[in-house]
Amino acid sequence: MARYLLLSLCCIAISLPGFGQEAVNQELNDAIRKQGLDNSKVMDIAGWAIDTYGPRLTGSPMLDKATEWAEGQLKEWGLKNVHTEAWGPFGRGWELEHFEMHAQAPNYWPVLAYPKAWSSSTDGEVSGEAIYLQANEEKDLEAYKGKLKGKFVLLDTLRAVEEWFEAPAKRYESSELLDMANAPMPTPRPRRNYQRTGGLSFNRILWDFITEEQPLAILDRSYKGDLGTVFVAGARTTERGDLRKEGVYVIPQATLSVEHYNRLFRLLQRGVPVTLSMDLKTRYTNPDGMEHNIIAEIPGAGLKDEVVMFGAHFDSWHSGTGATDNGAGSVVMMEVARILQEVIKETGVQPRRTLRLALWTGEEQGLLGSRGYASEHFAEFAPDTYNPQSLKPEQAKVSAYYNLDNGTGKIRGVYMQGNPEVAAIFRAWLEPFKDLEAGTLTLENTGGTDHLSFDAVGIPGFQFIQDPMAYFARTHHSNMDNMDHLVEADLKQAATIIASFVMHTAMRDEMMPRKTIDVGQKEENKESKSKP
Ligand SMILES: [Zn+2]
Numbered sequence: 001m002a003r004y005l006l007l008s009l010c011c012i013a014i015s016l017p018g019f020g021q022e023a024v025n026q027e028l029n030d031a032i033r034k035q036g037l038d039n040s041k042v043m044d045i046a047g048w049a050i051d052t053y054g055p056r057l058t059g060s061p062m063l064d065k066a067t068e069w070a071e072g073q074l075k076e077w078g079l080k081n082v083h084t085e086a087w088g089p090f091g092r093g094w095e096l097e098h099f100e101m102h103a104q105a106p107n108y109w110p111v112l113a114y115p116k117a118w119s120s121s122t123d124g125e126v127s128g129e130a131i132y133l134q135a136n137e138e139k140d141l142e143a144y145k146g147k148l149k150g151k152f153v154l155l156d157t158l159r160a161v162e163e164w165f166e167a168p169a170k171r172y173e174s175s176e177l178l179d180m181a182n183a184p185m186p187t188p189r190p191r192r193n194y195q196r197t198g199g200l201s202f203n204r205i206l207w208d209f210i211t212e213e214q215p216l217a218i219l220d221r222s223y224k225g226d227l228g229t230v231f232v233a234g235a236r237t238t239e240r241g242d243l244r245k246e247g248v249y250v251i252p253q254a255t256l257s258v259e260h261y262n263r264l265f266r267l268l269q270r271g272v273p274v275t276l277s278m279d280l281k282t283r284y285t286n287p288d289g290m291e292h293n294i295i296a297e298i299p300g301a302g303l304k305d306e307v308v309m310f311g312a313h314f315d316s317w318h319s320g321t322g323a324t325d326n327g328a329g330s331v332v333m334m335e336v337a338r339i340l341q342e343v344i345k346e347t348g349v350q351p352r353r354t355l356r357l358a359l360w361t362g363e364e365q366g367l368l369g370s371r372g373y374a375s376e377h378f379a380e381f382a383p384d385t386y387n388p389q390s391l392k393p394e395q396a397k398v399s400a401y402y403n404l405d406n407g408t409g410k411i412r413g414v415y416m417q418g419n420p421e422v423a424a425i426f427r428a429w430l431e432p433f434k435d436l437e438a439g440t441l442t443l444e445n446t447g448g449t450d451h452l453s454f455d456a457v458g459i460p461g462f463q464f465i466q467d468p469m470a471y472f473a474r475t476h477h478s479n480m481d482n483m484d485h486l487v488e489a490d491l492k493q494a495a496t497i498i499a500s501f502v503m504h505t506a507m508r509d510e511m512m513p514r515k516t517i518d519v520g521q522k523e524e525n526k527e528s529k530s531k532p
Pocket of ligand 1 (some may be wrong): 313325405
């Protein structure tokens with residue numbers, strides 16, 4: 001009791017003038033720092049989640065194994081209500097069993113390439129000539145009619161490769177952070193509902209034609225990257241969404257390293273015949289078509305019906321081990337749960353609100369897991385949209401959601417997602433971490449990841465500002481997304497700061513301030529040739 005009294009006295013002391021009105025609990029922060037910086041387990045967790053259970057493509061057997069491991073680990077740390085929650089249907093999954101590609105003529109060399117996810121298998125090892133398909137409109141296809149069967153089709157032009165005169169990895173300069181801090185209130189974008197109108201897009205015509213022609217495989221080059229780094233994601237089909245439909249044949253597709261692709265392209269331009277061979281063996285998995293998020297809790301005391309959520313997507317693409325995308329965010333959030341469990345044991349301070357960890361799946365295919373969760377728990381959405389038509393009672397119970405999904409870089413601050421009311425709160429909570437170089441608040445939105453599923457239903461959802469490192473230059477969706485590109489000190493710093501944010505959100509008297517949202521708003525119809 002005396003100890004608890006001391007702790008609350010410590011809170012009151014800090015809320016004196018000069019720190020604004022928000023309480024900061026120094027004793028809790030000290031305990032969190034000790035666990036997060038001096039007793040970190042983040043790299044051990046990463047060794048399992050990434051080296052052992054990577055990549056974690058949604059729908060793949062490896063993700064199921066990774067899920068089992070994560071649940072076991074969370075239970076071992078003493079978290080409660082550890083379970084998976086189904087969402088979907090997602091459709092069929094995919095697994096790569098074997099891939100090799102070789103150039104056979106004009107001379108032999110092994111080709112550095114990766115199959116695109118959901119590609120079907122070749123019929124054992126196949127070989128054939130390479131041909132470049134140069135077409136920008138329908139009439140251009142005429143010349144290739146009946147010419148692609150049994151061949152490897154190159155779709156891309158040559159991409160110029162420039163030498164690296166700047167380091168691929170970087171940290172934010174203070175001037176860049178200052179620009180972010182001075183950024184104006186973001187202008188809300190109208191909710192859009194893309195409808196397919198008018199004639200077929202050329203892309204659609206092209207893929208219909210290619211499917212008709214039955215080439216051995218479709219080859220392209222990485223849209224960025226060089227020196228062995230290949231950026232690759234999912235295969236294409238004529239109909240969007242067909243990839244995950246049972247029984248659909250997906251033409252084998254591979255992305256080549258730019259240097260190898262350019263060499264093939266130049267040989268063909270010079271009129272030198274090229275022969276390639278490929279052996280691709282893949283398997284479609286996940287027969288029930290449903291997918292799962294991982295949920296675990298630390299029960300609250302006092303305001304236990306209210307919840308603070310924190311999480312990251314656990315799924316990844318397939319050519320690396322999903323280390324920086326998003327193994328980094330997942331292992332940091334698991335470490336946050338471990339840190340808080342230890343701190344609660346050590347200090348005896350129980351969070352007032354319940355703490356809920358979520359590891360999402362299906363993020364790479366469109367935030368599917370976190371949106372599935374939002375429609376299950378928080379809101380009814382208009383069909384095929386993420387515009388809430390009505391809210392569910394649980395929506396009022398979640399104070400905030402914290403997400404991490406920008407690689408291995410340390411936290412430099414927070415995106416306030418257009419919610420200025422949280423500024424004074426976050427400023428007070430960041431103050432004790434100035435020594436760890438996390439002090440920037442920006443009103444800006446940041447997109448493309450799971451906090452948007454909360455923001456869309458009016459629950460304060462935040463993503464942290466992270467140093468870019470070599471995320472977009474090297475590892476994001478690439479074959480080099482391996483644990484070697486995780487920076488331990490940065491992950492420790494991130495877990496420490498997020499643990500403090502989560503605990504302080506759970507301890508404050510009020511829920512976090514919310515933006516107002518329009519529920520039941522109709523979408524603005526927007527003509528578009530094809531869905532974004
Ligand atoms: Zn990601």
